[in-house]
Structure formats: C-alpha cells, structure tokens
Amino acid sequence: MGWASGDQVFAPVARKLVELGASAEVKRQVCSVLINALQDRGWDTEGESLGEFQDDPAIVAAFRERGVVATCGDQGGPPEADWCALEEGHEPDHADDLGHTWPRGPR
Ligand SMILES: [Zn+2]
DSSP states (O other), rough: OOOOTTHHHHHHHHHHHHHHTTHHHHHHHHHHHHHHHHHTTTTTHHHHHHHHHTTTTHHHHHHHHOOOOOOOOOOSSOTTOOOSSSSOOOOOEEEHHHHHHESSOOO
C-alpha cells in the first residue's frame, strides 16, 4: 500500500515557503509538521520530495526529523554487502542495513 500524492501536497507548500523567503526555522517547523501529517496518511514517496528540496538544508532537516534521509547508496562494498544505507555525506565508513561496513574513498 502506498500513497504518492503526498508529493503533490508537500511540494507546492514547500516551494511557497522558499518563494516567500521563510526563515530556516519556519521552513523546518512547517515542513516537519506537514511531513508528519502526510506520513500519517500513508505517504511513502517522501524520498522524491526530499530529492527536489535537497539543496535546502532546513527542508532536509525537516525530513531528517521524520526519518527520511537521502542515502549514500554506495555499492563498492564486499560482494555480500548491500548498498550503503547511511545518509549522504556520512563519515567515516559505508555501512549497509545488514551490518557490513567498508571504507570510503577510492578502492
Ligand atoms: Zn556510504
């Protein structure tokens, strides 16, 4: 079960906050409340909206508060490892949901 329409509610509101020049605090708090309300209604494509607002630290913070983060996704781990499930820009090692870790940087 999923509900993708949350994006159609979230995006216009978030865009308007940005357009109006809302402070980081206002954006974070309003978006956090909105994300929570949409999640209660089954919103499960938050990652797509997060992607659209990835450049806005306050909105990214609101998503993080509600458990939605952009994941690193690195696939350079050991063969038995899944992709890295940590937040983008994490330090120091990559880690998947299965408990594997591998170093960052060129291999
Ligand atoms: Zn990683």
